[in-house]
Amino acid sequence: MRCMTLADALKERGWDCTFVTLKSSVSIVPKLALGDHNIVEINQTDARSPEPILQLGPVNLVIIDHYDLDATFETSCRLYAERVMAFDDIPGRRHDCDVLLDQTLGRLPQDYTVLMANDNTMMLTGSGFSLLRPEFLAARISRRQKKRKGSNRIFISFGAADPDGLCIPATIAALVAGADSVDIAVGQACPHIQSIRKLADANPKVALYTNAQMASLMTNCDLAIGAAGSTAWERCCLGLPALMVVTADNQKHIASALEQSGAARVVKISKTEPHKEFQTAISELLNTPERLMEMAKTAYRHCDGLGVDRVAAVLGQMALNKDQKVMLRPVEFEDADLLFQWQTDPETRRYFRNPANMTFEDHIEWLSRRLDDDDTIFHVISVLNTPVGSVRLDKTSDEYSELLSYEISIVVAPQHHGKGYGRITLALIREMLPHVCFKAEVNENNQASVALFCSAGYEEIKPGIFHSKPTGDTNYQQHGYSVSQ
Secondary structure, eight states: OHHHHHHHHHHHTTOOOEEEEETTHHHHSGGGGGSSSEEEEEOGGGTTOSHHHHTTOOEEEEEEOOTTOOHHHHHHHTTTEEEEEEEOSSBTBOBOOSEEEEOOTTOOGGGTGGGBSSSOOEEEESGGGOOOOHHHHHHHHHHHHSOOOOOOEEEEESOSSOTTOOHHHHHHHHHHHTOSEEEEEOOTTOTTHHHHHHHHHHOTTEEEESSOOHHHHHHTOSEEEEESSTHHHHHHHTTOOEEEEOOSGGGHHHHHHHHHHTSEEEOOOOSSOHHHHHHHHHHHHHTOHHHHHHHHHHHHHHOOSOHHHHHHHHHHHHHHOTTOOEEEEEOOGGGHHHHHHHHTOHHHHTTSSSOSOOOHHHHHHHHHHHHTOTTEEEEEEEETTEEEEEEEEEEEOOTTOSSOEEEEEEEEOGGGTTSSHHHHHHHHHHHHOTTSEEEEEOOTTOHHHHHHHHHTTOEEEETTEEEEOOSSOOOHHHHTOOOOO
């Protein structure tokens, strides 16, 4: 699904996407058959060969999501692709790619440094680059605005197939532990579906969903039980506490990171009586609502639902400029010292709306508020993973437009002035959010900033006030945004 999510975002920005995949993938991912993207079906014997892609002719970008393909395959793709991007989440394979994406919480660029064929790979690492569908961003906003009633509603899903048959013991444990209701989500082809349906039919507290809108279903729940795979980021986006089971090797790091952060808890179950471990863990959490609230708050910070837009923006700008190495990653609390250093630089601070310096304590309090504010989108600007500045978007009312608007504030570290990073950052932000208005208030004495916004196509609607109109459609529900100002 992550490739489908990224392909949808790229298509929205004008890309023409083709999936080269096994014939069996269409049955596993039914959306492939809807016709939104081109499909080239191959046999298992061709899966390790670049020949099927070569037959498509020269392409701008090849995206590889296959754990058995490494630098050898990626290098062969360069014969017909301008750029190569690879997915990974278990450092160990060598890579020869221009962009590497690992959406695991806590993953760092240096985890892959010795595995790269060159030093110029842009490494998009961490859960801020999680590829989630737009409906999760919409559900995130809805969940934060909704007042929870404190009911013990539990969401259970171990993937469409539930290969280990964990939905039934988890459901039984939830009912015994005192859940008010249990929502189970599986696919129609789940081998255990008849047994799950029988359990649901026999208990009015249990509901079975086989073709659910997962985001809206999860929004109404208080606790989730599932695997530690990609669904973990969907839960984090919604601030949904979770009990996780590691069902594959590539989930171990995700599970450990989320548990250590306090966003989730790992349950180690026995093959003979799995419901007992589930029941103990569920009872402990349902009986400590304050812990559930802390888990929700922590999870919420790990993933903001904008990861796919960040990735699409990087790829879009890279297509326009082969030497483009600037990227945006979400600000984290660990960036406090660096942000303070940039924001208190005298040459930079004198152009601020409030030029008076703040104390570090005031800075920490300010940063905490920003990180918890749904109306703020805050990024560190990095060049090949070296931080060079920050850019912040604050949702605002705009007297010059009735459309969704953000005020943009950008700071580039003094040692990186004059390198064009500000201009590229504005292009990335516009590519990332093509459907909103941007407004900038610039000190008229700051001629460098005035020139920056003018060169980026902003219109100076009155002295010191610059405005940028949307370049894409403004159907905000489609993009997951609230339309209220």
